[in-house]
Amino acid sequence: MTSSSWVSAHKGMIRGGLAVIVIAIVGIGFWRASPPSKAGGKATVNPVPVVTAIAAKQDFPVYLSGIGSVQAFNTVTVKPRVDGEIEKIAFTEGQDAAAGDLLAEIDPRPFQAQLEQAEAQKAHDEAQLENARRDFDRSNKLVGRGYATQQIVDTENASVAALGAAIKGDQAQIDYAKVQLAYTRVTAPIAGRIGIRLVDQGNVVHAADFAGLAVITQVEPISVMFTLPEDSYDAVKAAIDASAAPLQVFAYARDNASKPRAEGALLLLNNQIDRATATLQLKANFPNRDLALWPGQFVNIRLMLAARHDGVVVPTGAVQRGPAGFYAYVVNQAGAAEMKPIEVSQSRDGLALVTHGLAEGDRVVVDGQYKLRPGAPVMEQPAGKSAAASP
Numbered sequence: 001m002t003s004s005s006w007v008s009a010h011k012g013m014i015r016g017g018l019a020v021i022v023i024a025i026v027g028i029g030f031w032r033a034s035p036p037s038k039a040g041g042k043a044t045v046n047p048v049p050v051v052t053a054i055a056a057k058q059d060f061p062v063y064l065s066g067i068g069s070v071q072a073f074n075t076v077t078v079k080p081r082v083d084g085e086i087e088k089i090a091f092t093e094g095q096d097a098a099a100g101d102l103l104a105e106i107d108p109r110p111f112q113a114q115l116e117q118a119e120a121q122k123a124h125d126e127a128q129l130e131n132a133r134r135d136f137d138r139s140n141k142l143v144g145r146g147y148a149t150q151q152i153v154d155t156e157n158a159s160v161a162a163l164g165a166a167i168k169g170d171q172a173q174i175d176y177a178k179v180q181l182a183y184t185r186v187t188a189p190i191a192g193r194i195g196i197r198l199v200d201q202g203n204v205v206h207a208a209d210f211a212g213l214a215v216i217t218q219v220e221p222i223s224v225m226f227t228l229p230e231d232s233y234d235a236v237k238a239a240i241d242a243s244a245a246p247l248q249v250f251a252y253a254r255d256n257a258s259k260p261r262a263e264g265a266l267l268l269l270n271n272q273i274d275r276a277t278a279t280l281q282l283k284a285n286f287p288n289r290d291l292a293l294w295p296g297q298f299v300n301i302r303l304m305l306a307a308r309h310d311g312v313v314v315p316t317g318a319v320q321r322g323p324a325g326f327y328a329y330v331v332n333q334a335g336a337a338e339m340k341p342i343e344v345s346q347s348r349d350g351l352a353l354v355t356h357g358l359a360e361g362d363r364v365v366v367d368g369q370y371k372l373r374p375g376a377p378v379m380e381q382p383a384g385k386s387a388a389a390s391p
Helices: 003-033 109-143 150-182 230-242
Strands: 048-054 056-078 084-089 102-106 185-187 192-194 214-229 248-252 262-269 279-286 298-315 320-322 325-331 337-341 343-348 351-356 363-367 378-380
Touching: 048 325, 056 192, 056 230, 056 248, 056 279, 056 343, 056 351, 109 150, 214 230, 214 262, 214 298, 230 262, 230 279, 230 298, 248 279, 279 298, 298 363, 325 343
Parallel strands: 048 378
Antiparallel strands: 048 363, 056 214, 056 298, 084 102, 102 185, 192 214, 214 279, 248 262, 248 298, 262 279, 298 351, 320 325, 325 337, 325 363, 343 351
16 A cells, blocks of 8 residues: 555544544534423423413502602791790790690780770770760751851861861770780791791890791691603593592602601692603692691602503413513413413502403413413412422
8 A cells, every 4th residue: 555545544434433423422412402302202391390370350550659848737836926025935845736825925015005005095086986975966066046057066066076086096006006906926827837936935036037936837737849751631520520529649658668758638630840850749738637747758659640440460470571571470271381362551569450361360470481371381389489489
């Protein structure tokens, strides 16, 4: 055998060996990738462990959500209406006051003296008027006999009229003095919670003082101002027009706990949209008997527009989003997964309202969807067990 023949034969043996190795590797790969076989020799697919839930019909309230600020129903700065020294502070900081409760007393002696002076002046003018009337009566009788002139009668008649007007002025002065004297007792104009005391006993206060004595805030009832996107206007207006009663409003804590802190009613849809923020401004009133809301507090607000009766509701875990929109996996009677496109109207508190694609009684997959494909068999897991942790 020549050297060239030997080389050619050697290359052929190498090529044959490589081909055998490649065939063996490919065969092993197909063997590992193929599913296990039953005794009859047919291939089977292992079921996918999932957690499911039943689509049910129930009433589902439709809400709009926003952020609100709690405001006192009324706020009044209590100020003195006369000048004088404070003799008594009759309230305690933080107490609840009823309308008309005494808060402070200002020295009343100067105003009492003014009242007595006005009353004395009225008594003096009344005596003068009585005397002028007698003079007029006498002169009026004498003028008929020729013992008095008509000028005297007219003068005395004018004196009677002047003294009558003076008495009316005296009565006005008395009424004014009584009002000023009453202002020395500073009372609560509204019912509410009294804040920090701004003036101490013994200070001289003036009606022109800016600070006042204290601030009273009415917290029962209480108000909440909140905003919604301007795109919500049509829905809010339609709900207001369709409802005979004010729309219900629910206030939640900032952590959006499942239980609302307070329930109230919509009072106002503001008459214009805020151009700077492109939002609607709304106001709601709450009874607040348990003082769950406090002025200055921020809360999450839900405005209930309507209640969807007998809507198909599923857990939000069943709703998946794909390139074509929302979909959900449904387990059919054969125990296989089917992918159905759905339309979701609203999601809230772990539930989703499905308006199209699902029917009452459908068994939907709420956990384990990432392992599924259409037609794959499923194996249901207990609700408390995560399908992701199953083999």
